[in-house]
Amino acid sequence: MKNNLKGWLYLLPSIAFLGVFLVYPLVDVFVYSFEEGFNFASQTYFGVGGYNYEYVLRDPYFLQALKNTFILVFITVPLSTALALLISVGLTSIKKLRNLFQTVYFLPYVTNTLAVGIVFMILFKQTSYSDGLINNVLGWFGVAPIDFVNGPYWAKMTMLSVYTVWIVLPFKILIFTSALASVNENYYNAAKVDGASSIKRFFKITLPMISPTTFYLIITGFIGAFKAYSDAVALFGTDLNANGMNTIVGYIYDMLYGDSGGYPSFASAAAVILFFIVLTITCINLLVSKKRVHY
């Protein structure tokens, strides 16, 4: 009995923190999302039902955010995963300078997303006194200057995708290189004896051996990309709706707080929708992986 109490005593702080800031809010967000006409100041509401969801799903800002997020996800997840795999394979095949390259590649992971985002914005930005470095480089290939920050939709999406890939690659490269390092040398040696080309060895040995890792990275990549927000803020500023570059998470925060804020019920409904989108995508991934992944 005494021991029982002691165990709970040690757990008490973490249970208190998790209870107040994780479990209670989790229940509450569903409650909020069904309370209609919730008033933040008086903490009252006048009905229970699906109106918040209806409102959010009709809100053009939300639909824009939904579209942006989906495009971003389906561009950056395949691109970054493939690029990370390519870089990791190259990294594993060399010995000299490997540590140096690895350290350099990991650097973006520890830097502040907002800080470096501003540097990216400046590289891409067209101002009255300069077209910006990226436009200068594009100019060498005869491309007319493009306004990446306030210009056409595809230009803004390109910049956001480039930055997102740059930001998420360090994690993926790290995970891929440790997976590649753990593939048993004997398989390669046996394949070499049989005269398999290096391309064949990659597709017949490496890829199947690391498929659980690839799968893990694709799932976490999807989840992470669906929650994109700070990268967009870094590039386009906090008023993402005005720029047409809002994301689902951005929409949630805008509903909650800021100039367009004060609507926790709408924010909750959007958060629940995001949760179910991510859940669905994860389930689809799991189903596909059952057929494709070799454990």
Next chain:
Amino acid sequence: MDEIRIKKAARGDKSYISKTLIYFLLAVWATVVLFPFYWMVLSSFKSYGEYASEWVPKFYAASPTFENYGTAFSAVPLGGYFANTLIFTLATTAIMLVVTILAAFAFARLEFKGKNLVFTVFLALMMIPSELVVITNFVTVTDMDLRNTFMGLILPSVTSVFYIYLLKENFAQIPDELYYAAKADGTGDFKYLCKVMIPICKPTIVTVTILKVIECWNSFVWPRLVTDDRAYYLVSNGIQEIRENGFGRENIPAMMAAICVISLPLIVLFLVFRNKIMAGVSRGGLKG
């Protein structure tokens, strides 16, 4: 014989070419990664006049100057943002460590009813996206009148189930014999935790600490929600504020100087502890 030699030489050539190509491509990517950092440092040393007069930006600073760093600290309260972030990071990490170590100890060492159930619930909580809970937390903190206070910033940022899990795994590796020997000597549980378990698991505790420091230093969303008073801004919010209102939007060299100052502590931390950080991240992975 000759034929074999020629073949071998040809293969040697081929692998030499492919090696060179690999090094070239890796160097290209390294340049892509480092270039924004180079540009950030470079621009911070250009004077405003120099920067604004370059229609095609130059890759060097003709007359390097430190004046932007002065502007960064005098025109916006950068020092204040820095101090706030430091307080926030240290306090959050310290509280997190105490809470995490106590919980990990209970899960790894103590026997009590319901332990496995609670541990399973904890693991399940790892899956909850922060976007779902941030709304209620915002309302809670507002109701408790904790907006624009360190309490409001710190308390919801403390919990990290993943670190409890990581530390519990490490604690569980310590042989039981040590515990029973200590018990026989009359050492209490808490003393055993402090004198034996924590020293043995120091490497993991250091890793957890560094990862949390990085997370705190870069946190943006929660601080943005609960602070609208500049006196409580953290560096991320400070950058955003500088970007939108500070310096005059066009003074990019001063902005770059501010960003350099803000990024430096983490880059130094990373270079010192890079192996620990990379090992820790590859075990858990915080960002997707």
